[in-house]
Amino acid sequence: MPQPKKKNEMLYFMLRNTKLRIGVAVVLFFVVLALVGPLLTKYQPKEYVAGGVTPPSSEFWFGTTSFGEDVFTQFVYGLRATFIVGLIGGGLGTLIGILIGFIAGYRGGIVDEILNMFTNIVLVIPSLVVLLIIAAYLEVRGYLFESIFIGFFAWPWVARAIRAQTFSLRSREFVDLARLSGMKPLKIIFKEIAPNMMSYLLLVYILQFGGAILTAATLDFIGLGPTNGVSLGLMMNNAFIYGALILGMWWWFIPPGLAITAIVGALYVTNVGLDEVFNPKLRET
Amino acid sequence: MRRYFTRKLLIYLLTFVLAVTIDWLIPRFMPGNPIQILISRAGLKAESANLIYSYYMQAFGLNVPIWQQYLNFWNALFHGDLGTSVWLFPQPVIQIIMRAVPFDVLLLLPAILVSWFAGNKFGAFAARSKWLDNTISPLGYILTATPYMWLGLMLGWLFGIILKILPFSGAYSYAMMPNLSWAFVGSLLEHWILPFTSLFLVMFGGWAIGMRNMIIYELEADYSHYLEALGAPRKLVRNYAFRNAILPQITGLALQLGVIVGGALVTEIVFSYPGIGFLILQAIQNHDFFLLQGCFLFIIIGVLLANFAIDIIYVLVDPRTRTGMQGEG
Numbered sequence: 001m002p003q004p005k006k007k008n009e010m011l012y013f014m015l016r017n018t019k020l021r022i023g024v025a026v027v028l029f030f031v032v033l034a035l036v037g038p039l040l041t042k043y044q045p046k047e048y049v050a051g052g053v054t055p056p057s058s059e060f061w062f063g064t065t066s067f068g069e070d071v072f073t074q075f076v077y078g079l080r081a082t083f084i085v086g087l088i089g090g091g092l093g094t095l096i097g098i099l100i101g102f103i104a105g106y107r108g109g110i111v112d113e114i115l116n117m118f119t120n121i122v123l124v125i126p127s128l129v130v131l132l133i134i135a136a137y138l139e140v141r142g143y144l145f146e147s148i149f150i151g152f153f154a155w156p157w158v159a160r161a162i163r164a165q166t167f168s169l170r171s172r173e174f175v176d177l178a179r180l181s182g183m184k185p186l187k188i189i190f191k192e193i194a195p196n197m198m199s200y201l202l203l204v205y206i207l208q209f210g211g212a213i214l215t216a217a218t219l220d221f222i223g224l225g226p227t228n229g230v231s232l233g234l235m236m237n238n239a240f241i242y243g244a245l246i247l248g249m250w251w252w253f254i255p256p257g258l259a260i261t262a263i264v265g266a267l268y269v270t271n272v273g274l275d276e277v278f279n280p281k282l283r284e285t
Numbered sequence: 286m287r288r289y290f291t292r293k294l295l296i297y298l299l300t301f302v303l304a305v306t307i308d309w310l311i312p313r314f315m316p317g318n319p320i321q322i323l324i325s326r327a328g329l330k331a332e333s334a335n336l337i338y339s340y341y342m343q344a345f346g347l348n349v350p351i352w353q354q355y356l357n358f359w360n361a362l363f364h365g366d367l368g369t370s371v372w373l374f375p376q377p378v379i380q381i382i383m384r385a386v387p388f389d390v391l392l393l394l395p396a397i398l399v400s401w402f403a404g405n406k407f408g409a410f411a412a413r414s415k416w417l418d419n420t421i422s423p424l425g426y427i428l429t430a431t432p433y434m435w436l437g438l439m440l441g442w443l444f445g446i447i448l449k450i451l452p453f454s455g456a457y458s459y460a461m462m463p464n465l466s467w468a469f470v471g472s473l474l475e476h477w478i479l480p481f482t483s484l485f486l487v488m489f490g491g492w493a494i495g496m497r498n499m500i501i502y503e504l505e506a507d508y509s510h511y512l513e514a515l516g517a518p519r520k521l522v523r524n525y526a527f528r529n530a531i532l533p534q535i536t537g538l539a540l541q542l543g544v545i546v547g548g549a550l551v552t553e554i555v556f557s558y559p560g561i562g563f564l565i566l567q568a569i570q571n572h573d574f575f576l577l578q579g580c581f582l583f584i585i586i587g588v589l590l591a592n593f594a595i596d597i598i599y600v601l602v603d604p605r606t607r608t609g610m611q612g613e614g
Contacts, residue, residue, distance in 0.1 A: 117296060117299070120296050120300075121296060121299055121300045121303055123540065123543075124296070124297070124300045124543075124588060124589065124592055125300060125303070125304055125307075125543070125585065125588075126542070126543035126544075126546045126547060126584060126585075126588055127543055127547075128543065128544075128546065128547030128550070129543075129546065129547070129550075129581055129584050129585075130307065130581075132550075132565065132569075132581075133307075133308070133311055133577060133578070133581050134311060136568075136569050136574070136577055137311060137312060137574070157540060210430065214430075214432055215547070217432045217434075218432065218433070218434070218547050218548075218550075218551055221432070221434045221551050221554070222550070222551065222554065222565070222566060222569065223566070223569060223570070224569065233432075236432075236434060236435060236438065239438075240434075240438065240554075240555065245438060245441055245442050245445075245446060245453075246446065248446060250442065253435070253438050253442075254439075256435075257431075257432055257434075257435025257436075257438065257439070258435075260430075260431075260432050260435065261427060261430050261431045261432065261435065262430075263430075264430035265426050265427045265429075265430035265431075267430075268426045268429065268430055269423075269426050272426075272498075
């Protein structure tokens with residue numbers, strides 16, 4: 001039985017891969033911080049806790065904002081928002097991309113022509129600008145709304161990549177065999193084609209996750225984030241608007257940006273590590 | 286060749302129509318009435334508010350049937366009429382945007398091109414050389430994961446506040462009027478460095494990593510192994526690999542344009558650089574929806590033009606598409 005042995009081999013390479021270990025460790029660190037962080041603080045994100053500006057101290061780990069809010073509290077709650085946006089926005093973007101890619105790649109012909117043209121059109125339009133103009137007209141916005149809209153505009157490159165892969169897989173013998181045996185197209189896609197792309201789909205999701213986080217941070221920074229909430233992007237927005245730069249309040253704008261950089265960077269590194277595990281050609285030495 | 290370009294042009298044309306339609310659709314079908322917001326901000330008495338309301342409805346052409354509004358929108362567009370700004374009433378939107386566009390070109394064009402060339406060269410250089418790879422790759426991943434605005438804030442803070450050697454706000458000294466003197470050019474350049482650097486660094490990371498990975502793929506290809514087996518010098522093999530690896534990077538540039546535009550917007554906001562990104566912020570803060578729509582259209586047009594330019598370059602660079610196209614057509 002070659003199957004179980006293959007799994008062990010993959011696990012072996014996973015545990016040995018430094019990139020993967022570092023990336024996963026950093027992401028896990030922030031996940032844990034987002035989960036337990038709110039328990040470590042006795043304040044609420046928008047609560048007035050200290051008179052005026054306080055630099056980091058044992059009482060306020062990351063200092064306070066100009067409004068006397070605890071930066072650490074905002075930071076851990078903001079981390080939660082960041083992961084939610086990545087999960088939902090990235091998930092939706094991946095899902096739509098996979099569906100369109102599968103259908104276009106498997107069906108071919110006129111369906112493919114139309115879907116491909118649609119993909120190319122959405123690909124050219126800068127999604128952030130559309131998101132921006134939509135968000136600007138909404139008086140009330142939430143995370144869920146933000147994540148869903150980010151997902152709706154993030155799928156095109158996924159669709160393109162999946163389509164190309166499906167194309168190359170659908171003319172293989174095992175797919176022909178399934179077709180000859182009278183399997184339904186949808187079943188062929190999910191039973192025969194998708195499993196061969198599983199590792200690739202995982203990589204795509206990781207990239208979409210990071211992309212959604214960055215897009216959300218950008219929207220939040222422009223001031224079009226959730227109207228009533230905390231997020232890392234909003235923290236930077238507030239710090240910028242209320243002059244943290246000129247006042248030298250570095251503790252206000254460094255943590256949120258640093259966390260985003262670390263999370264997204266770690267996701268990218270994880271992605272490369274996994275790629276090396278799945279694709280023996282890329283393994284160094 | 287002709288077929289390739291007609292297809293591409295068709296896509297771009299459809300994209301443009303779709304974008305204009307979105308641009309027209311969003312303000313009309315979103316909850317909330319922009320004109321109501323406008324009037325409520327003015328804080329008028331009831332009867333004068335009504336009067337102003339009907340005046341605005343007429344002035345902005347919102348009192349005709351919806352299909353006619355759509356046609357009027359296109360008609361106005363072809364006459365270069367994007368409406369009147371609310372923020373800087375009564376200046377036409379197109380005038381305001383035209384004042385901002387030169388700053389965008391000044392900032393974006395060099396940042397995109399220089400980072401692309403430098404990133405590719407550097408990435409190709411770092412691939413498969415252990416020491417460089419181990420230092421450059423992590424740096425590249427960190428750079429490409431950095432939110433544009435945060436890098437901007439950090440650079441502004443470091444060079445503007447702590448070291449006090451570079452200005453971090455505006456496109457030229459606020460004490461100056463735009464003119465053709467060396468002092469003005471110097472001030473322009475000085476204010477350009479930080480936004481340029483922050484855009485450059487983030488993009489550079491992405492290109493360097495992309496190129497490094499592409500080169501590794503290419504060096505594993507059969508032709509590389511064959512060349513190596515023939516005893517070709519390492520430099521020659523790498524040159525061939527580079528020429529093959531640069532093609533996906535050109536496509537990548539087209540694909541990345543949307544993200545780059547987003548990054549440029551927030552970078553301009555951070556540095557109060559008076560390009561379109563800064564205008565968008567003003568438009569949002571002042572509920573100036575006409576200006577916002579105008580900015581959107583200009584960005585779309587810019588991205589489409591850039592995409593088309595990249596298509597042409599791709600055909601020029603890749604001989605295979607050229608012969609392939611001829612055979613096909």
